[in-house]
Amino acid sequence: MPRLPQGPSRRLLLAGALAAVSTAVTGCSSDSDASTSGGSKRLRIGYFAFPSGDLIVKRRRLLEKALPEYEITWIKFDSGASVNQAFLGKSLDIAALGSSPFARGVSGSSPIPYKVAWILDVAGENEALVARKATGVTDVAGLKGKKIATPFASTSHYSLLAALETAGLKPSDVQLIDLQPQPILAAWQRGDIDAAYVWLPTLDELRATGTQLTSSKDIGAAGKPTLDLAVVSDDLIARDPAAIDAWRTAEAEALRLLKSDPDGSVGAVAAELGISVADARAQLAQGMFLTPEQVVSGDWLGTEGSPGKLLTYVTDTGRFLADQKQIDAAPPEDVVREAFYLKGLSDVLR
Structure with missing residues (x-):
C-alpha cells in the first residue's frame, strides 16, 4: 500500500475512510479484473452529491447510452479523502476529486x-467559510x-x-475540527462549533444562520484556486x-447542456439531489x-x-500544503505532470 501523507489527512484516512469506503463500495470487487462481470465490461464511478455536470451525466444516463x-456503477462519496482511499483499494475506475486531495494523492514516494483527465468545475461561491451569527465574528481575523x-x-x-x-492567523491560532458536511450541520445546530468551511448543499443551510466571511471564489481570485477534477485509474488507462x-x-x-439547456440541466440536478x-x-x-x-x-x-495552467495550480497547492505541514513534502512539477492523462483529450471537441 502506498505511504499515506502525515498530519490530519493521515488520521482521517486511517481512522475513518476505510469504514466509509467499505460501505460505499459494497459489492464492488477490488481487483483490476473487476472490469468484467458476466462477460460485460464494467466501470465504477465515484461522484459527489454536488451540483455539477457529473450529475447531468448520471441523471441523463449519457455514459450508459454511449x-x-x-x-x-455510480458510487457516492462525501469527501476526497474517501475517494483517495478507494483508489488505493482499487475500488474505483473514475471519480470526482478536488484539486487539494489530488495534490495530496500524488505526493510522497508512492x-x-x-x-x-478532466475538469468538472472551478470552485466559486459554492464553497465558503461561514461563522455562526451568534459568535459576532464578521471577518476571518475574528476567528482567532x-x-x-x-x-x-x-x-x-x-x-x-x-x-x-x-488574515495573519496560523492553524494553531484556531481549533480545527475534522467533520464531514452532515456532521458539520449537526454540530452547527448544537452550537458546538463557531464556524465552518464547507460546500453545497450544507453550505446553504449554514448561511441561513451564519455570516459568510470569504469564499473559494475570493481565495481563487487571490491566487489559490481550487477545482473539482475527475481522475481515472492507471489500470483503466x-x-x-x-x-x-x-x-x-x-x-x-x-x-x-449547462449552457444550451439550463432548464433541463437544473431539472436533472434537482432530481439527483x-x-x-x-x-x-x-x-x-x-x-x-x-x-x-x-x-x-x-x-x-x-x-x-x-499541459495547461492546472499543472501550476496543483504544484502550487502541493507546496502550500507542505508549508502548512499537511503533507511531508510537495510533489515537484515533473511528478505532477506525470499524473496528467491528456492523451485524446482534444478529441472531445470534434
Missing part, C-alpha cells in the same frame, strides 16, 4: 495510481481562538488554511482508454463551469504535450 455493453470545522484533506480544508494565512474517451465526451456534453428546482438553480449559479473548449485550453487542463 457504452451500452458496460455495467456502470503516489496513488491515478491521473487527472474559535472552533472551525471542515472536512480534512478537502478543497475546503485547503481554502480555509489559505484564508487563515491571508492501460486497460480501456476508449472508455475514458467516451466518458470525457459525455462530460463535455454535460458542460454544453432531491431538492426543488429553485434551489438547484441557485446552487448551480454559485459554481464556475468551463466550456469543453476552456477545459482543453492552455488556461486550464491543456492537451497532450502541452
Whole structure:
C-alpha cells in the first residue's frame, strides 16, 4: 500500500475512510479484473452529491447510452479523502476529486495510481467559510481562538488554511475540527462549533444562520484556486482508454447542456439531489463551469504535450500544503505532470 501523507489527512484516512469506503463500495470487487462481470465490461464511478455536470451525466444516463455493453456503477462519496482511499483499494475506475486531495494523492514516494483527465468545475461561491451569527465574528481575523470545522484533506480544508494565512492567523491560532458536511450541520445546530468551511448543499443551510466571511471564489481570485477534477485509474488507462474517451465526451456534453439547456440541466440536478428546482438553480449559479473548449485550453487542463495552467495550480497547492505541514513534502512539477492523462483529450471537441 502506498505511504499515506502525515498530519490530519493521515488520521482521517486511517481512522475513518476505510469504514466509509467499505460501505460505499459494497459489492464492488477490488481487483483490476473487476472490469468484467458476466462477460460485460464494467466501470465504477465515484461522484459527489454536488451540483455539477457529473450529475447531468448520471441523471441523463449519457455514459450508459454511449457504452451500452458496460455495467456502470455510480458510487457516492462525501469527501476526497474517501475517494483517495478507494483508489488505493482499487475500488474505483473514475471519480470526482478536488484539486487539494489530488495534490495530496500524488505526493510522497508512492503516489496513488491515478491521473487527472478532466475538469468538472472551478470552485466559486459554492464553497465558503461561514461563522455562526451568534459568535459576532464578521471577518476571518475574528476567528482567532474559535472552533472551525471542515472536512480534512478537502478543497475546503485547503481554502480555509489559505484564508487563515491571508488574515495573519496560523492553524494553531484556531481549533480545527475534522467533520464531514452532515456532521458539520449537526454540530452547527448544537452550537458546538463557531464556524465552518464547507460546500453545497450544507453550505446553504449554514448561511441561513451564519455570516459568510470569504469564499473559494475570493481565495481563487487571490491566487489559490481550487477545482473539482475527475481522475481515472492507471489500470483503466492501460486497460480501456476508449472508455475514458467516451466518458470525457459525455462530460463535455454535460458542460454544453449547462449552457444550451439550463432548464433541463437544473431539472436533472434537482432530481439527483432531491431538492426543488429553485434551489438547484441557485446552487448551480454559485459554481464556475468551463466550456469543453476552456477545459482543453492552455488556461486550464491543456492537451497532450502541452499541459495547461492546472499543472501550476496543483504544484502550487502541493507546496502550500507542505508549508502548512499537511503533507511531508510537495510533489515537484515533473511528478505532477506525470499524473496528467491528456492523451485524446482534444478529441472531445470534434
